[in-house]
């Protein structure tokens with residue numbers, strides 16, 4: 358009976374509704390710590406996607422942000438329930 362099917366669908370547990378994907382805009386600041394002095398600086402995701410050179414404002418340490426780090430960052434965010442907007 359059709360009515361019975363409808364009532365079953367509406368009786369889904371609360372947890373399925375609680376799992377909301379949080380979309381992060383591409384300009385969300387991401388704090389990254391400097392390898393040399395642990396100074397944290399914010400970089401936004403659209404900047405990090407360009408795989409830039411990161412220059413520490415504290416000690417001027419320069420390093421290349423790698424595709425591996427970008428992927429690791431995105432996976433970590435996904436695991437926390439955050440999804441990055443692909444529009445930069």
Ligand SMILES: [Zn+2]
Pocket residue numbers: 391392393394395396413414415416417418
């Ligand atoms: Zn530094």
